[in-house]
Amino acid sequence: MSRFKYSVGPWNVHEGADAYGPSTRESITLEEKIKKFKEIGFDAVQFHDDDAVPNMNNLTEAEIIEEAKKVKALLDKYEMKAEFVAPRLWMDSKTTDGAFTSNSDSDREFAMWRAFRSIDIANALGCDKIVLWLAREGTICYESKSPVESVKKLIDAINKMLDYDKNIKIMIETKPNEPVDRSVCPTMGHAMAVSAATIDPSRVGGLLESAHAILAGLDPASEIGFATSMGKIWGVHLNDQNGMKFDQDKSFGVENLRQAFNQIKVLMENNFGANGEYIGLDVKVMRTEKQEGSYKHLENSLKIAKMLEAKAEKFDYDFQKKCIKERDYEALEMYVMELLMKG
Ligand code: GLO
Ligand code: MG
Numbered sequence: 001m002s003r004f005k006y007s008v009g010p011w012n013v014h015e016g017a018d019a020y021g022p023s024t025r026e027s028i029t030l031e032e033k034i035k036k037f038k039e040i041g042f043d044a045v046q047f048h049d050d051d052a053v054p055n056m057n058n059l060t061e062a063e064i065i066e067e068a069k070k071v072k073a074l075l076d077k078y079e080m081k082a083e084f085v086a087p088r089l090w091m092d093s094k095t096t097d098g099a100f101t102s103n104s105d106s107d108r109e110f111a112m113w114r115a116f117r118s119i120d121i122a123n124a125l126g127c128d129k130i131v132l133w134l135a136r137e138g139t140i141c142y143e144s145k146s147p148v149e150s151v152k153k154l155i156d157a158i159n160k161m162l163d164y165d166k167n168i169k170i171m172i173e174t175k176p177n178e179p180v181d182r183s184v185c186p187t188m189g190h191a192m193a194v195s196a197a198t199i200d201p202s203r204v205g206g207l208l209e210s211a212h213a214i215l216a217g218l219d220p221a222s223e224i225g226f227a228t229s230m231g232k233i234w235g236v237h238l239n240d241q242n243g244m245k246f247d248q249d250k251s252f253g254v255e256n257l258r259q260a261f262n263q264i265k266v267l268m269e270n271n272f273g274a275n276g277e278y279i280g281l282d283v284k285v286m287r288t289e290k291q292e293g294s295y296k297h298l299e300n301s302l303k304i305a306k307m308l309e310a311k312a313e314k315f316d317y318d319f320q321k322k323c324i325k326e327r328d329y330e331a332l333e334m335y336v337m338e339l340l341m342k343g
Contacts, residue, residue, distance in 0.1 A: 002306050003268065007044035007083040007278035008037055010051045013294050016287040025291050030071070034078050040298055044081040044278050047071075048088040049118045052125065056117060057092070064117055068124035075125065082125035083278050084171065084235065087111075087118040090135035090179065098136040100157035101150040101184060108153070112160060119165045129234065130161065131207055133173040138180035150184045151194070159199045171207040171235050176216040178247050187216050188227045195232060209237035209282055210263060211247055221262035228270045236272075237282035238263060238305065249284040252301040253308065257340055264308040265315065279305065311339055 010033050016024035034045060050056050053067040075082060089099035089111050097103055099111035118130055137154060139145045158170055172194060176186035185191055188206050195204035206227040210220040227233040240250040240260065253260035267279070285297040316335070323332035 002309055004273050004279045004305075004309070005043040005276075006041065006302060006305070007046050007280045008042050008298060009046035009048070009280070009282070011048065012281070012283055012298065014284060016285075016289070018287060021287070024287055025289070025294060028294065031074055034074055034080055036295055037298075038078045038080055040295060041302055042080070042298075044083040045075065046083045046131070046280055047085045047121070047125065049085055049114060049121055050088050050091075052085065052121050053117075056114075057094075061117065061120065065120050065124050068121040072125050082122070082127040083280065084127055084129035084131045085118045085122040085125065086131035086133055086173075087114045089114060090133075095136065098138070098145075098180075100134075101137045101145065101153045103145065108157075112157060115157065115161050116164050119161065119168050122168065123165070128167055129169050129171055131171050131173050131235065132158075133175065134183065134185050135175070136180055137185065138183040140181050142182065147182075147184070154184055155194060155197050158194070158204060162198060162200050162203055169203045169205065169234065171205050173207040173209060173212070173235075173237065174216075175209065175212040175247075178215070187213075187218060188223045192227065192230050192232060195230075205232035205234040207235035207237060207280075208233060209239065210252070210260075211239050211241035211249060211282075212237075214241040215244055215247065217244060219262075220259060221266045224263060224266050228266065228272075233270075233272065234275075234277055235280060236263070236267065237280045238301070239281065239283045249282060251283050251297045251304065252281060253304040254300075257308075258336065260304070261308050261311060261336070261340060264305060265312040268309065268312050281305070314339060 010030055013028055013033050015027055052071045053064050056064050089095045094110040095107050102108050122130060161170060172185055172191040174185050174187050174191050176183050185194060188208055191206040195201045198204050208223045208227060213220040213223040224233055238252045240252055240255040241248050242255050281301045283297045283301050285294060319335055320332060
Protein backbone atom coordinates (compact mmCIF):
# COMPACT_ATOMS: atom_id res chain seq x y z
CA MET A 1 0.00 0.00 0.00
CA SER A 2 1.49 3.28 -1.07
CA ARG A 3 1.28 6.43 1.00
CA PHE A 4 1.22 8.47 -2.22
CA LYS A 5 -1.34 9.06 -4.95
CA TYR A 6 0.05 8.78 -8.48
CA SER A 7 -0.85 10.56 -11.72
CA VAL A 8 0.01 10.35 -15.42
CA GLY A 9 -0.75 12.21 -18.66
CA PRO A 10 -2.18 10.88 -21.95
CA TRP A 11 1.11 11.96 -23.63
CA ASN A 12 2.92 9.31 -21.59
CA VAL A 13 1.43 6.66 -23.87
CA HIS A 14 2.54 7.59 -27.36
CA GLU A 15 3.17 6.32 -30.84
CA GLY A 16 6.98 6.33 -30.71
CA ALA A 17 7.82 9.04 -33.25
CA ASP A 18 10.95 11.07 -32.45
CA ALA A 19 12.83 13.89 -34.20
CA TYR A 20 14.52 11.34 -36.47
CA GLY A 21 11.83 8.83 -37.32
CA PRO A 22 8.12 8.12 -37.65
CA SER A 23 5.67 6.35 -35.36
CA THR A 24 6.22 2.73 -34.42
CA ARG A 25 2.90 2.10 -32.66
CA GLU A 26 -0.81 2.79 -33.22
CA SER A 27 -2.68 5.61 -31.44
CA ILE A 28 -4.84 4.74 -28.46
CA THR A 29 -8.03 6.68 -27.59
CA LEU A 30 -8.24 8.90 -24.50
CA GLU A 31 -10.95 6.70 -22.96
CA GLU A 32 -8.88 3.56 -23.45
CA LYS A 33 -5.88 5.27 -21.83
CA ILE A 34 -7.89 6.47 -18.82
CA LYS A 35 -9.33 2.97 -18.33
CA LYS A 36 -5.88 1.42 -18.45
CA PHE A 37 -4.34 4.06 -16.13
CA LYS A 38 -6.95 3.12 -13.54
CA GLU A 39 -6.23 -0.59 -13.95
CA ILE A 40 -2.50 -0.04 -13.53
CA GLY A 41 -3.10 1.80 -10.24
CA PHE A 42 -3.06 5.53 -11.03
CA ASP A 43 -5.37 7.90 -9.18
CA ALA A 44 -5.40 10.96 -11.43
CA VAL A 45 -4.83 12.15 -14.99
CA GLN A 46 -2.85 15.21 -16.07
CA PHE A 47 -4.05 17.07 -19.14
CA HIS A 48 -2.83 19.43 -21.78
CA ASP A 49 -5.65 21.81 -22.70
CA ASP A 50 -6.02 20.14 -26.10
CA ASP A 51 -5.85 16.60 -24.68
CA ALA A 52 -9.16 17.49 -23.04
CA VAL A 53 -10.49 19.65 -25.87
CA PRO A 54 -9.01 18.83 -29.29
CA ASN A 55 -9.26 21.58 -31.95
CA MET A 56 -9.95 24.12 -29.24
CA ASN A 57 -8.74 27.03 -31.38
CA ASN A 58 -11.81 26.54 -33.56
CA LEU A 59 -14.34 26.43 -30.73
CA THR A 60 -16.12 29.17 -28.82
CA GLU A 61 -15.39 29.63 -25.12
CA ALA A 62 -18.74 28.01 -24.23
CA GLU A 63 -18.09 25.07 -26.56
CA ILE A 64 -14.68 24.49 -24.97
CA ILE A 65 -16.28 24.18 -21.54
CA GLU A 66 -18.94 21.81 -22.94
CA GLU A 67 -16.26 19.55 -24.43
CA ALA A 68 -14.27 19.58 -21.18
CA LYS A 69 -17.38 18.47 -19.29
CA LYS A 70 -17.53 15.35 -21.47
CA VAL A 71 -14.01 14.47 -20.35
CA LYS A 72 -15.03 15.04 -16.72
CA ALA A 73 -17.82 12.47 -17.24
CA LEU A 74 -15.21 10.05 -18.59
CA LEU A 75 -13.04 10.59 -15.51
CA ASP A 76 -16.05 10.01 -13.24
CA LYS A 77 -16.89 6.79 -15.11
CA TYR A 78 -13.46 5.36 -14.24
CA GLU A 79 -13.29 7.02 -10.80
CA MET A 80 -10.28 9.11 -11.72
CA LYS A 81 -9.45 12.72 -10.80
CA ALA A 82 -7.89 15.45 -12.92
CA GLU A 83 -4.64 16.76 -11.40
CA PHE A 84 -3.91 19.77 -13.60
CA VAL A 85 -4.29 21.34 -17.02
CA ALA A 86 -1.26 22.67 -18.95
CA PRO A 87 -1.72 25.00 -21.93
CA ARG A 88 0.14 23.30 -24.83
CA LEU A 89 1.55 26.55 -26.18
CA TRP A 90 4.67 25.10 -27.77
CA MET A 91 2.80 23.09 -30.45
CA ASP A 92 0.71 25.83 -31.92
CA SER A 93 1.64 27.64 -35.13
CA LYS A 94 0.58 30.87 -33.39
CA THR A 95 3.41 30.52 -30.87
CA THR A 96 6.34 29.61 -33.10
CA ASP A 97 8.67 32.10 -31.39
CA GLY A 98 7.42 31.45 -27.86
CA ALA A 99 4.17 32.26 -26.08
CA PHE A 100 4.05 34.64 -23.09
CA THR A 101 7.49 35.99 -23.97
CA SER A 102 7.18 36.02 -27.78
CA ASN A 103 8.34 39.07 -29.69
CA SER A 104 4.96 39.11 -31.45
CA ASP A 105 2.08 41.02 -29.77
CA SER A 106 -0.58 38.86 -31.39
CA ASP A 107 1.19 35.61 -30.37
CA ARG A 108 1.34 36.85 -26.78
CA GLU A 109 -2.37 37.68 -26.91
CA PHE A 110 -3.14 34.22 -28.26
CA ALA A 111 -1.06 32.66 -25.46
CA MET A 112 -3.15 34.55 -22.88
CA TRP A 113 -6.35 33.37 -24.56
CA ARG A 114 -5.16 29.76 -24.30
CA ALA A 115 -4.01 30.25 -20.69
CA PHE A 116 -7.48 31.54 -19.71
CA ARG A 117 -9.13 28.65 -21.57
CA SER A 118 -6.89 26.20 -19.64
CA ILE A 119 -8.30 27.65 -16.44
CA ASP A 120 -11.87 27.20 -17.76
CA ILE A 121 -11.02 23.60 -18.67
CA ALA A 122 -9.46 22.96 -15.23
CA ASN A 123 -12.64 24.23 -13.58
CA ALA A 124 -14.79 21.97 -15.79
CA LEU A 125 -12.56 18.99 -14.91
CA GLY A 126 -12.80 19.77 -11.18
CA CYS A 127 -9.18 20.70 -10.52
CA ASP A 128 -7.57 23.92 -9.36
CA LYS A 129 -4.06 23.59 -10.77
CA ILE A 130 -2.46 24.84 -13.96
CA VAL A 131 1.00 23.72 -15.04
CA LEU A 132 3.19 26.00 -17.07
CA TRP A 133 5.86 24.06 -18.87
CA LEU A 134 7.52 27.06 -20.50
CA ALA A 135 8.84 25.12 -23.48
CA ARG A 136 9.62 27.94 -25.92
CA GLU A 137 9.96 30.76 -23.38
CA GLY A 138 13.59 31.52 -24.03
CA THR A 139 15.68 31.60 -27.15
CA ILE A 140 18.22 29.86 -29.31
CA CYS A 141 19.45 33.26 -30.55
CA TYR A 142 20.57 35.28 -27.54
CA GLU A 143 20.27 38.67 -29.24
CA SER A 144 16.66 38.05 -30.33
CA LYS A 145 15.15 38.55 -26.86
CA SER A 146 15.99 40.55 -23.78
CA PRO A 147 16.59 38.27 -20.77
CA VAL A 148 15.23 41.07 -18.59
CA GLU A 149 12.04 41.81 -20.53
CA SER A 150 11.33 38.08 -20.96
CA VAL A 151 11.15 37.51 -17.21
CA LYS A 152 8.93 40.58 -16.78
CA LYS A 153 6.60 39.36 -19.53
CA LEU A 154 6.36 35.97 -17.84
CA ILE A 155 5.48 37.52 -14.47
CA ASP A 156 2.90 39.72 -16.19
CA ALA A 157 1.25 36.69 -17.85
CA ILE A 158 1.10 34.79 -14.55
CA ASN A 159 -0.42 37.84 -12.83
CA LYS A 160 -3.16 37.96 -15.48
CA MET A 161 -3.96 34.30 -14.83
CA LEU A 162 -4.07 34.84 -11.06
CA ASP A 163 -6.39 37.76 -11.64
CA TYR A 164 -8.63 35.83 -14.06
CA ASP A 165 -9.48 33.21 -11.42
CA LYS A 166 -9.02 33.91 -7.73
CA ASN A 167 -8.81 30.18 -6.82
CA ILE A 168 -6.47 28.89 -9.46
CA LYS A 169 -2.95 27.76 -8.49
CA ILE A 170 -0.06 27.79 -10.92
CA MET A 171 2.83 25.33 -10.89
CA ILE A 172 5.86 26.26 -12.94
CA GLU A 173 7.51 23.16 -14.45
CA THR A 174 11.12 24.23 -14.85
CA LYS A 175 13.39 22.97 -17.63
CA PRO A 176 16.76 24.43 -18.65
CA ASN A 177 16.77 23.55 -22.35
CA GLU A 178 14.98 21.76 -25.19
CA PRO A 179 13.33 22.99 -27.33
CA VAL A 180 15.09 26.29 -26.52
CA ASP A 181 18.67 26.30 -25.27
CA ARG A 182 18.33 29.24 -22.89
CA SER A 183 15.16 28.99 -20.82
CA VAL A 184 13.75 31.99 -18.91
CA CYS A 185 12.93 29.72 -15.97
CA PRO A 186 15.41 26.83 -15.84
CA THR A 187 15.43 25.69 -12.19
CA MET A 188 13.36 25.62 -9.00
CA GLY A 189 15.28 28.63 -7.73
CA HIS A 190 14.12 30.62 -10.75
CA ALA A 191 10.53 29.42 -10.29
CA MET A 192 10.55 30.49 -6.64
CA ALA A 193 11.89 33.92 -7.56
CA VAL A 194 9.20 34.36 -10.21
CA SER A 195 6.59 33.24 -7.68
CA ALA A 196 7.78 35.84 -5.17
CA ALA A 197 7.50 38.58 -7.80
CA THR A 198 3.84 37.86 -8.67
CA ILE A 199 0.75 39.52 -7.18
CA ASP A 200 -0.04 36.38 -5.15
CA PRO A 201 3.01 34.20 -4.34
CA SER A 202 0.80 31.91 -2.25
CA ARG A 203 -0.76 30.64 -5.51
CA VAL A 204 2.41 30.16 -7.56
CA GLY A 205 4.55 27.09 -6.86
CA GLY A 206 6.77 24.59 -8.59
CA LEU A 207 6.69 21.22 -10.31
CA LEU A 208 10.04 19.48 -10.42
CA GLU A 209 10.79 16.93 -13.11
CA SER A 210 13.76 14.65 -12.37
CA ALA A 211 15.06 14.66 -15.97
CA HIS A 212 14.89 18.46 -16.17
CA ALA A 213 17.00 18.84 -13.02
CA ILE A 214 19.57 16.41 -14.42
CA LEU A 215 19.64 18.36 -17.70
CA ALA A 216 20.52 21.43 -15.62
CA GLY A 217 23.35 19.49 -13.97
CA LEU A 218 21.43 19.49 -10.67
CA ASP A 219 20.32 16.79 -8.28
CA PRO A 220 16.53 16.21 -8.49
CA ALA A 221 16.12 15.44 -4.77
CA SER A 222 17.92 18.68 -3.86
CA GLU A 223 15.69 20.63 -6.25
CA ILE A 224 12.62 19.06 -4.59
CA GLY A 225 14.18 19.97 -1.22
CA PHE A 226 14.70 23.59 -2.24
CA ALA A 227 11.09 24.12 -3.31
CA THR A 228 9.89 22.17 -0.25
CA SER A 229 11.76 24.57 2.02
CA MET A 230 9.61 27.35 0.53
CA GLY A 231 6.41 25.29 0.97
CA LYS A 232 6.03 25.29 -2.78
CA ILE A 233 6.50 21.80 -4.18
CA TRP A 234 2.99 21.07 -5.42
CA GLY A 235 3.83 18.50 -8.06
CA VAL A 236 6.65 16.30 -9.30
CA HIS A 237 7.34 14.51 -12.57
CA LEU A 238 9.48 11.58 -11.60
CA ASN A 239 11.44 9.89 -14.39
CA ASP A 240 15.09 9.28 -15.25
CA GLN A 241 17.76 10.46 -17.60
CA ASN A 242 21.19 9.22 -18.67
CA GLY A 243 23.15 12.40 -17.98
CA MET A 244 23.00 15.73 -19.78
CA LYS A 245 21.72 14.57 -23.15
CA PHE A 246 18.35 15.08 -24.83
CA ASP A 247 15.22 14.80 -22.69
CA GLN A 248 14.82 11.03 -22.38
CA ASP A 249 11.84 10.63 -20.01
CA LYS A 250 13.10 7.18 -19.03
CA SER A 251 11.32 5.01 -16.47
CA PHE A 252 11.82 6.22 -12.92
CA GLY A 253 14.99 4.92 -11.28
CA VAL A 254 16.41 2.95 -14.22
CA GLU A 255 19.54 5.09 -14.64
CA ASN A 256 20.36 6.23 -11.11
CA LEU A 257 18.65 4.23 -8.40
CA ARG A 258 20.23 6.03 -5.44
CA GLN A 259 19.17 9.39 -6.84
CA ALA A 260 15.64 8.01 -7.35
CA PHE A 261 15.62 6.68 -3.78
CA ASN A 262 16.54 10.10 -2.45
CA GLN A 263 13.69 11.73 -4.38
CA ILE A 264 11.17 9.37 -2.79
CA LYS A 265 12.86 9.80 0.60
CA VAL A 266 12.72 13.61 0.58
CA LEU A 267 9.06 13.51 -0.49
CA MET A 268 8.22 11.05 2.31
CA GLU A 269 10.16 12.95 4.97
CA ASN A 270 8.29 16.13 4.12
CA ASN A 271 4.82 14.61 3.94
CA PHE A 272 4.35 15.29 0.24
CA GLY A 273 0.75 14.53 -0.65
CA ALA A 274 -0.72 15.77 2.63
CA ASN A 275 -2.50 18.57 0.76
CA GLY A 276 -3.72 16.34 -2.06
CA GLU A 277 -0.57 16.51 -4.21
CA TYR A 278 0.14 13.68 -6.64
CA ILE A 279 3.38 12.04 -7.74
CA GLY A 280 3.32 12.29 -11.53
CA LEU A 281 5.32 9.80 -13.59
CA ASP A 282 6.34 11.70 -16.74
CA VAL A 283 7.86 8.72 -18.54
CA LYS A 284 7.89 7.50 -22.14
CA VAL A 285 8.18 3.93 -23.34
CA MET A 286 11.13 3.20 -25.65
CA ARG A 287 10.55 3.63 -29.36
CA THR A 288 11.52 -0.01 -29.89
CA GLU A 289 8.62 -1.29 -27.79
CA LYS A 290 5.78 -3.06 -29.60
CA GLN A 291 2.10 -2.08 -29.37
CA GLU A 292 1.37 -4.47 -26.49
CA GLY A 293 4.19 -2.85 -24.50
CA SER A 294 2.64 0.64 -24.68
CA TYR A 295 2.13 0.82 -20.89
CA LYS A 296 5.13 -1.18 -19.65
CA HIS A 297 7.12 1.90 -18.61
CA LEU A 298 4.21 3.07 -16.47
CA GLU A 299 3.84 -0.28 -14.75
CA ASN A 300 7.61 -0.43 -14.22
CA SER A 301 7.93 3.15 -12.93
CA LEU A 302 5.08 2.68 -10.49
CA LYS A 303 6.56 -0.58 -9.27
CA ILE A 304 10.00 0.98 -8.80
CA ALA A 305 8.55 4.01 -6.99
CA LYS A 306 6.65 1.75 -4.59
CA MET A 307 9.69 -0.47 -4.00
CA LEU A 308 11.70 2.65 -3.18
CA GLU A 309 8.96 3.77 -0.79
CA ALA A 310 9.41 0.44 1.01
CA LYS A 311 13.20 0.99 1.11
CA ALA A 312 12.76 4.51 2.49
CA GLU A 313 10.42 3.12 5.20
CA LYS A 314 13.32 0.92 6.33
CA PHE A 315 15.87 3.76 6.45
CA ASP A 316 17.63 3.62 9.82
CA TYR A 317 17.57 7.18 11.14
CA ASP A 318 19.42 6.16 14.34
CA PHE A 319 22.30 4.82 12.30
CA GLN A 320 22.25 7.99 10.21
CA LYS A 321 22.47 10.06 13.41
CA LYS A 322 25.40 8.01 14.66
CA CYS A 323 27.26 8.42 11.35
CA ILE A 324 26.63 12.16 11.37
CA LYS A 325 27.86 12.41 14.97
CA GLU A 326 31.04 10.54 14.11
CA ARG A 327 31.35 12.36 10.77
CA ASP A 328 31.56 8.94 9.15
CA TYR A 329 29.89 9.56 5.82
CA GLU A 330 31.67 6.59 4.19
CA ALA A 331 29.75 4.32 6.57
CA LEU A 332 26.51 6.18 5.88
CA GLU A 333 26.97 5.92 2.13
CA MET A 334 27.73 2.18 2.34
CA TYR A 335 24.65 1.70 4.51
CA VAL A 336 22.49 3.30 1.77
CA MET A 337 24.08 1.11 -0.91
CA GLU A 338 23.41 -2.03 1.11
CA LEU A 339 19.86 -0.93 1.84
CA LEU A 340 19.26 -0.56 -1.89
CA MET A 341 21.09 -3.70 -2.99
CA LYS A 342 19.95 -6.22 -0.38
CA GLY A 343 16.58 -7.97 -0.91
C1 GLO B 1 8.62 18.08 -21.37
C2 GLO B 1 7.73 18.17 -20.23
C3 GLO B 1 6.29 17.85 -20.58
C4 GLO B 1 5.38 18.41 -19.54
C5 GLO B 1 3.94 18.35 -19.94
C6 GLO B 1 3.01 18.95 -18.89
O1 GLO B 1 9.80 18.11 -21.28
O2 GLO B 1 8.17 17.35 -19.21
O3 GLO B 1 6.09 16.48 -20.73
O4 GLO B 1 5.56 17.76 -18.35
O5 GLO B 1 3.79 19.01 -21.12
O6 GLO B 1 3.38 20.22 -18.57
MG1 MG C 1 7.23 16.94 -17.29
